[in-house]
Amino acid sequence: MKIETVNGLTIGLVDVGEAENGDWERHRGELDLVRVVDPPPESWPRLRAAGFAVHPSWITWMAPVAASEEEFLSRLSVQERRNVRLGLRYAAGRDVRMDVADPVDDLVFDDFLKLYEPHIGGMRHGVPYASMEREEILGMREDYFAVQAFEDDTLVGCCMCRKRADASTVVIRFVTTTQDSRQHRIVRAMYMRVFAKARELGYQSVSLGTDPALYGHIAKPGLFRFKSRLGFTPIPARLFGTMDDPDEATRVLRLDTLTEPSLLISYAIADDAGAGEITFDTPLRLDVLTGEDTTDPDQDLGPYRAPFLTGVGLVRIG
Template sequence: MTATESARLVIAYVSADEALHRDFVADPPDAHIVRVRNPDPTLRDEFEKAGFLVTPGWVNWTARVRSSEEEHLAGLVPGERKEVRRIRRILERDGVTLHVTHGIDEGDLERFLTLYDRQVARMPHGVNFLRRQLQRIRAERDQVIAGFASADGVMVAGCLGWIRRDGALLHLRFSATDTSGRLNGAVRAVYLKMFQAARERGCDWISLGNDPALYGHTVQPGLFVFKSRLGFTPVASRAVDVAIPGDEADLILDLGPLARPSVVLAHHDAPVSGPVPLDEAPRLRAVVLSDGLEHELQGLRTDAVAMIERRRVPARLRDDRGE
């Protein structure tokens, strides 16, 4: 067994044999999560019986590009359609402008980077993936599809995307927004502009990028709710990109520094081993983890996943959330 710690979350890595034969309740490691990397897909039922959740490790949120914006909006839940109309009225009233560019100049990239840095700094356990890939982004700046919202000449929301080599998918990999309450909806408006950009370029699909399958640590459950309400459906990232790492089997022993509730997106059907047509990608199930108190995810779009399961995770270690 080896263990790693990241932002106070301790993960113990074990072999499949130890995972399936050790009683982690009677003999628990000093860790919040026990994980098996790349578990044998034929043993998925055995892992689940042992209390593990077999997850894709990473998930990608995808939506079909409809023939018109009206058709896309018609597919959203009524509350979200109403929210889109409300946001547009506010942005128009406040003089917020929206624009999409093919390619990104250094000035816009620096402004977006500042916005992204500030957003990550506000997260409880944020990871600055944009900074990690900045050199490659600069080298490929001509291929970027960028969408921005600006108010009084200041960027308040934006996202960066790339069209997949086969031209079928616009992959939105980075997004950011400021903290202004009146502009919180600007990123929604930017996403709608990016749908239009995908439509104009003949893409069949659009994606909101890759997230860890666990919502409650580096990404929060609210992001899960937000993406589901925008009409996106989570699939295993390998359905989009074969280079994404393989499955993980997780046994959640203690929520520790995780959000209450947290959400894990786990396999519901047989996992995929590589790219598949997105409309044939196996659906995932959402497992809502709580410590026994009444924690609810408000506004969850339940049809985004195959099913929603709830699990209580008892407190075992001290609460390391730093609250």
């Protein structure tokens, strides 16, 4: 076993044989999770039997653009339509100006970073990917645009977006706002402007970025709920070409470094069906990982149910 620490998360990297035969309960004091990278498909049933979930390492969230804003909103729940319209009314009532900078220049990107870096810095395990990719993004500036939200000429929010003409998709790569109670309203209003820009470009889809399949570390469970309620569906990121990391099998041992609860999205493939080729249509399930006892599992699982999930389960950690 090789042990590595990534952004505070201690991971034991093992092969299939070690995963199947290890006494992992005794490692709970030293490891947050155990992982097999790129397990062969024929090993998946055995890994699941040993308590591992087989999953894409990263997921990318996708939604069709729709012919109009109203058509897009009609696909959402009543509550989420209300949330989006509240955001739009809030922006209009406060005279928040939505500008589109296309292409992105140095000034636009650096103004974005002035909001983004404190935002990420306030996260327990935040990683400033946008800052790390500044030169790369500005080197591809013609492929990027930004939706900027201004209130009284002060930047209060920004979405940094990539145009993927090859996939007919606008990818919302990074989003940030000022840190106050209005941020979700501003974000929803900015997203609607991104969808409008995608329609202007004649694109078919919008992507709401790429997250690890394990929510509770870099990305938090609330982000899963936010994206799913907005009508986005996750797919394995490598199918969209955003990440090329292979599949993984993970068993979480403790939640010391993770949130309570945490979430893990994995493949929902029957053991007797064989792994086959992973496609856009491969079913997914979600497990809610908790260290707490529960008397009403349905209530605990309710916030995380989504139409794209084949199943939702509760896994007791510890």
